[in-house]
Amino acid sequence: MIIGLTKKLKDDYGINVKNAELFDEAFTHASYVNEHPKEHLKYYERIEFLGDAVMQLCVSEYLFKRYPSLPEGKLSRLRAAMVCEDSFSKFAKECHFDEYIRLGKGEEKANARNRPSLLCDIFESFIGALYLDQGKDKVVEFISAVVFPKLDMGWFDHLLDHKTELQEYLQQNGDCKIEYKMLDEKGPDNDKTYTMAVYADGKKIGEGVGSSKKNAEQAAAYQALKVAKQ
Amino acid sequence: MIIGLTKKLKDDYGINVKNAELFDEAFTHASYVNEHPKEHLKYYERIEFLGDAVMQLCVSEYLFKRYPSLPEGKLSRLRAAMVCEDSFSKFAKECHFDEYIRLGKGEEKANARNRPSLLCDIFESFIGALYLDQGKDKVVEFISAVVFPKLDMGWFDHLLDHKTELQEYLQQNGDCKIEYKMLDEKGPDNDKTYTMAVYADGKKIGEGVGSSKKNAEQAAAYQALKVAKQ
Structure with a gap:
């Protein structure tokens, strides 16, 4: 058994592990199994x-529901950015999963414990173990704490250009003048909140709040799109 | 509403559609939406x-549980063969989904209705609608009727070489003599059933039935692997 793993999962994420063997398997690399042939371990x-x-399904479903007017192409790009080695290795590190991996001596020496591809694998195998042990709802609960907040933190904003989308949408049947205006600016210099509104031919069609003018404009455009497409 | 679709799903697959709009969306191509701008349809x-x-998850979970000793590489190859345009377009055709697609006139003329890529898309969107309307269990029920039986029908046998796997497994710690012998042969010439057994160093370690000697050998090797890896 991997020491401290079930306690960590309970303390940090409220996960009451039923079958610890699944999680042991999820955190065990082939190199460790090869070095311990008598233990008949699985990797x-x-x-x-x-x-x-x-992960593919949980992220897809979340994006599908969170962005009801985002076209498929953008959903796919967003999913690809979230479900990838770069993101998963960061999540694994953030959860300190690297500290629990069972590695062979050679791989340990080669610093595999910090290799993004291995960290990504471990994040996926942890999710697989959690799914088998507790079902999909518990997986959604876990990634709602660890993965989805990254959307609000702006990790993927470069893929979510609502302003361009709104412009394309409004101008598809002819020209239309789009303007953004600041309605409000609050808070101290290092923690400001902006409220921006978007206007089409002088009529207000959306409003949004953000930690920068740019973010607030994106939020306003997103709201306008949602209303326009209803 | 697409005429006859909900009745067909009820009659053929016991699906009691709750939200018909989801299925209408799932069977509607962008070209049809563009030709009917006033109806505000979704594609x-x-x-x-x-x-x-x-589909990725349901097939993965099924393969994971059905083949408890198949290594990840083979699971991935099998999944890729099942979850692909070629397979999905055949399933869509088999379910007669092609008859219900709403297409624009140009696409209809270009014979898009029989295009594998479109049939594949429609199969996936149908699964998406079924998932949203009735949840994962109902999807599993549907693909247990339409997709999984193809494994027993040998569609993917070329990817499931249990004989090679058994040989590799048994000979990993030194030489071992593997033999296959026919135990039984039944039925008329056009509908024969064979029973084959596999022996390791003279000891019987598995038995299998199939519509050809080759299939029965594969089944015997699969059973032997299952026992050996317990």
Whole structure:
């Protein structure tokens, strides 16, 4: 058994592990299994295969529901940015999963514990183990705490250009004048909140709040799009 | 509303559609929406985005549980063969989904209704609609009737070489003599059933049935692997 893992999952994420063997498997690299042939251990690859598909669905469903007017192309780009080695390795590190991986000596020496591809694998295999142990709702609960807040933190804003989308939408049947105006500015210099409104031919069609004028404009455009497409 | 679609789903698959609009969306191509601007229709791409991920998970989970000793590489190859345009377009055709697609006139003329890429899309968007309307269990029920039986029908046998896997497994710690022998042969010439057994160093370790000697050998090797890896 991997020491401290079930306690950590309970303390940090409220996960009451039922079958600890699944999580042991999820955190065990093939190099460790090869060095301990008598223990008949399993390594993470099969569970990772499942976890990858679990993440694909949970993220897809969340994006589908959160952005009801975002076209498929943008949903796909957003999903690809969230479900990828770069993101998953960061999530694994943030959860300190790297500290619990069972590695062979050679891989340990080669610093595999900090290798993004391995961290990504472990994040996926953890998700696979959680899914098998507790079902999809618990996975959604976990990634609602660890993954989805990154959307609000702006990690993927470069893929979510609502202003361009609004412009394309409003101008598809002819010209239309689009303007953004600041309605409000609050808070101290290092923690400001802006409220911006968007106007089409002088009529206010959306309003949004953000930590920068740019973010507030994006939020306003997003709201306008939602209303326009209803 | 697409005429006959909900009745067909009820009659053929026992699906009691709750929200028919979801299925209308799932069977509507962008070209049809463009030709009917006043109806404010939606086309299938967003639902297809979701359905693709639903299929990935349902197939992954099924393969993971059905083949408890198959390594990740083979699971991935099998999944890729099942979750692909070629397979999905065949499933869509088999379900006669092609007859219900709403297409624009130009696409109709260009024979898009029989285009594998479109049939594949429609199969995925149907799965997405079913998932949104009735949840994952109902999707699993549907693909248990339409998709999974293809495994027993041998569609993917070329990817499931249990004989090679058994040989690799048994000979990993030194040489071992593997033999296959026919135990039984039944039925008329055009509908024969074979029973084959596999022996390791003279000891019987598995038995399998199939519509050809080759299939029965594969089944015997699969059973032997399952026992050996317990």
